[in-house]
Amino acid sequence: MAESARSWHLDDPGAFLGSVAQFARPRGPDLLTRNEPILAWVEQRLAAGVFPYARALMESPAARTTLRDGAGREATGVNFASQDYLSLSRHPAVTEAATRAAHDFGVHSAGSGMLSGNTRMSLRLQEELGDLLQAPEVMLFPTGWAAAFGTIIGLVRPYDHVVMDNLAHASLQQGAASATPQVHRHAHLDVAAAREIVSGIRAEDARCGILVVTEGLFSMDSDVGRILELQEMCRELSATLLVDVAHDLGASGPGGTGEVGAQGALGQVDLVMGAFSKTFASNGGFLALHSPAARVAISGYGGSWTFSNALSPLQTAVVSEALRIVRSDEGEALRVRLLERITRLRALLADGGISCLGQPSAIVPVPLGSEVVARLASALLAERGVLANLAEFPAVASGTARFRMQVMADHSEADIDEAARAVVDAISEANTRLSAAGLLGVA
Numbered sequence: 284m285a286e287s288a289r290s291w292h293l294d295d296p297g298a299f300l301g302s303v304a305q306f307a308r309p310r311g312p313d314l315l316t317r318n319e320p321i322l323a324w325v326e327q328r329l330a331a332g333v334f335p336y337a338r339a340l341m342e343s344p345a346a347r348t349t350l351r352d353g354a355g356r357e358a359t360g361v362n363f364a365s366q367d368y369l370s371l372s373r374h375p376a377v378t379e380a381a382t383r384a385a386h387d388f389g390v391h392s393a394g395s396g397m398l399s400g401n402t403r404m405s406l407r408l409q410e411e412l413g414d415l416l417q418a419p420e421v422m423l424f425p426t427g428w429a430a431a432f433g434t435i436i437g438l439v440r441p442y443d444h445v446v447m448d449n450l451a452h453a454s455l456q457q458g459a460a461s462a463t464p465q466v467h468r469h470a471h472l473d474v475a476a477a478r479e480i481v482s483g484i485r486a487e488d489a490r491c492g493i494l495v496v497t498e499g500l501f502s503m504d505s506d507v508g509r510i511l512e513l514q515e516m517c518r519e520l521s522a523t524l525l526v527d528v529a530h531d532l533g534a535s536g537p538g539g540t541g542e543v544g545a546q547g548a549l550g551q552v553d554l555v556m557g558a559f560s561k562t563f564a565s566n567g568g569f570l571a572l573h574s575p576a577a578r579v580a581i582s583g584y585g586g587s588w589t590f591s592n593a594l595s596p597l598q599t600a601v602v603s604e605a606l607r608i609v610r611s612d613e614g615e616a617l618r619v620r621l622l623e624r625i626t627r628l629r630a631l632l633a634d635g636g637i638s639c640l641g642q643p644s645a646i647v648p649v650p651l652g653s654e655v656v657a658r659l660a661s662a663l664l665a666e667r668g669v670l671a672n673l674a675e676f677p678a679v680a681s682g683t684a685r686f687r688m689q690v691m692a693d694h695s696e697a698d699i700d701e702a703a704r705a706v707v708d709a710i711s712e713a714n715t716r717l718s719a720a721g722l723l724g725v726a
């Protein structure tokens with residue numbers, strides 16, 4: 284590509300430095316204008332072509348698509364930036380279910396779950412999810428975020444404690460912070476550390492509630508929570524376990540049961556919550572549980588259920604149809620194909636000298652290291668016709684930036700081969716160019 288046609292440049296080293304964390308606590312009485320420094324930083328990065336966030340789809344989130352960034356630049360290519368692990372968002376049976384629901388119910392839920400927003404389709408979806416997860420009680424929420432946040436604030440009070448994995452999703456962290464000042468974070472996947480905190484709390488207070496929070500599949504590292512060990516520990520110490528299965532339910536595990544099924548914990552976890560937005564082709568979230576009392580408490584005190592409109596009829600019908608496919612032979616075949624593509628991508632990257640993080644899942648985290656290299660590699664990757672999300676500090680630890688490549692069942696082998704080549708080349712070219720410009724190692 285001619286240098287003049289490039290969508291990025293190295294003329295402004297400032298665009299490769301800093302993070303949103305440094306603008307998080309602006310001072311001054313004007314809540315609006317005091318945020319001008321972050322605007323300037325984002326614009327600086329956009330001008331240099333190294334701000335791969337808030338991009339908009341110009342077409343559907345299929346295996347190939349086009350994204351437009353905030354400066355109006357478009358990039359077309361193989362799409363690893365969308366969350367549609369089984370490629371159900373354009374499945375004919377799923378779109379047909381949406382059309383039928385629009386015809387039968389209209390397109391709006393017209394109320395919260397508390398105020399008649401659910402439909403007979405919602406009741407059926409609750410039953411189907413309960414059957415999959417072997418839990419008698421299921422609540423539906425308008426988003427996965429709402430499910431995480433509403434569950435925690437619905438159950439936990441300021442005199443209670445939340446003990447959570449350091450890498451738990453923002454929805455869980457913000458729910459915990461809103462519910463109680465007593466939030467404890469432990470080292471990632473470290474059950475012994477969690478146990479030490481929980482037993483310390485229990486030794487001092489026999490009556491407080493303790494919510495332990497983990498995830499099925501952690502989306503930044505592609506590794507998995509120790510569900511059974513944590514549940515056992517919770518039983519022993521009178522704590523309650525919440526597992527967020529947003530990324531694994533439907534996409535992995537026997538019959539699509541995700542990590543709960545894969546770890547032999549079906550029907551045994553206190554609280555299983557998830558999002559429909561990764562595999563089930565829709566916004567929305569859910570909570571599956573065994574306690575009717577907890578369900579009623581969350582419906583009263585979990586604001587995101589009580590005071591936010593329910594899933595629309597279209598969303599409910601889409602999730603229901605997606606769930607039917609997830610549980611069918613077709614779903615099994617899609618998971619097999621997805622895993623083949625994941626394995627192929629990880630193997631090709633390994634051949635290119637890149638050791639992906641974690642274990643095989645629909646999320647393939649490609650380590651890039653410094654934010655400087657990561658930002659240029661991301662621009663070079665898009666230039667090569669491969670679209671992937673960039674995770675950098677503070678979403679991940681400083682100096683551990685990575686591409687978060689989201690694989691879909693519809694990716695062809697050729698897509699995977701093209702992507703692996705492009706990733707290896709983009710990282711190599713980023714290092715060469717930054718080194719030539721004297722920018723390697725600046726931070």
Ligand SMILES: Cc1ncc(COP(=O)(O)O)c(C=O)c1O
Nearest residue numbers: 426427428452454527529558560
């Ligand atoms: C682990 C986890 N939980 C919850 C959510 C929130 O889900 P949603 O985006 O569907 O609201 C996400 C979304 O990124 C997530 O990754």
